[in-house]
Amino acid sequence: MDRSASPAANRSATPPYRRIVAELRRRIDAGELSPGDRVPSTRRITQEWGVAMATATKVLTTLRQEGLVRAVPGVGTVVADPGASAAGDPAPRPRGNIGSGGGRHALPPGDDQAAGRPPSLSRDRIVRAGVRIADAEGLRSLSMRRVAAEFGASSMALYRHVANKDELVMLMADATFAEIELPDPAPRHWRARMEAGARLQWQLYQRHPWVAQWLSITRPQPMPHAMILIEWTMGAATRFDPLTKLRLALTLLNHVRGTAVALEEDLEAEQQTGMDQEQWMASLEPEYERILESGAFPMYAGIGDEDDAGTLRLDAMFEFGLARLLDGFEVFNDGWTGRPAP
Known part of the structure; x- marks a missing residue:
């Protein structure tokens, strides 16, 4: 009898990190873990499965490479949203993060973009485009040329609406504060x-x-x-x-x-x-x-055991x-x- 073909032998030959990945994948597929839910941390994995920290790290790395989870600074590793991208394409990694009080929100596109037409230039649309780029790629990736490319225009065309990059970033930052809805009524104390x-x-x-x-x-x-x-x-x-x-x-x-x-x-x-x-x-x-x-x-x-x-x-x-x-x-x-x- 070929014992190597038995289920028990196959299980024992499977690397531990693969067995844990399969179990977490099953939980995600079954809906036990939904998009945005935290998956077990490396410490939780070591405790639940009795594996080394290196194995737990490999588990999360594999799930991330498969597009099943993503890291959210300040929150941890969460289940990725499979509907965030077109079918067959790997989901783009958003730079914003989900935390208490709301998720990542991009400023809405202009009317031309919503209708599928090439957008015309205006200060408001330039600011909105700048915010979308900074949210997705970081402020270091922002340039007048990068924003102009969103409109299929030259960077010089932007200067008819904003004086320079410094003014653009200031307008972008103020636009994000304009998103805030102040509670009404306001707390009295x-x-x-x-x-x-x-x-x-x-x-x-x-x-x-x-x-x-x-x-x-x-x-x-x-x-x-x-x-x-x-x-x-x-x-x-x-x-x-x-x-x-x-x-x-x-x-x-x-x-x-x-x-x-x-x-x-x-x-x-x-x-x-x-x-x-x-x-x-x-x-x-x-x-x-x-x-x-x-x-x-x-x-x-003394911190590790308490926190x-x-x-x-x-x-x-x-x-x-x-x-x-x-x-x-x-x-x-x-x-x-x-x-x-x-």
Whole structure:
């Protein structure tokens, strides 16, 4: 009898990562894992199947190569949407990411594009085209020539509508802030209002990661729609003078923006290395284990067993930092004397 042909022998000859890939593929095909759902992390795979971290990393890499999953910075590895591309074509990898409060939204095309006609040039359409390019390819890929190619025009034709690339990017960023729908009615308590404003900003950066990298606190750009959001966020903090309100607003804004900067950085790093955040961390795990075995870092050594959610996930950083920042604002509010802070 040829034992090699038996099912048991075939199973034992199958590499462990292949068996796990097959099981996760089955869950996706059966609808147990739907598009946008998180798939087991590398740590979960090691725990559920009892395999090494390298094997778990190979599982996610294989699923990603097959187009079944994609990496979302700040969230993890999720099931890809098979309907996101034309049949037979590999799904394009969107640079935006899905997080709490909404998914990635592109500004809608102009009427000409919707009707299938070559679009005519206008400032609004140029701005919309620029946003679509920056969302899909990053701000570094944006140029006047690249935008002009969307219209089948020369880059010189764009200068009749926008002065230069700097003005274009400013208009693009302000257009993304114009997407925000402010809650009505607005929260009445100042802390609830500031928290809501911070979340609206965080969701904006998740849809358009490049915006956070472009904004400047020390050299602010004149963007009316961004100013509307800041004004609304501080609308319930009525006891503070205007200068103090602005300082509080900028402190809050900088926490959100500073955390969101890593969204674009992580996307660029993944494009350069071919590894998402989990895979990158897994590749360095042996080196981290060697360092921690020295016993010189007891704080770090105790984290792994307590934090399966992932300390380095951007959503977790945003939530923790926002809560602590608003806690500090509460103390400041309670001790407010009516005089501007030095």
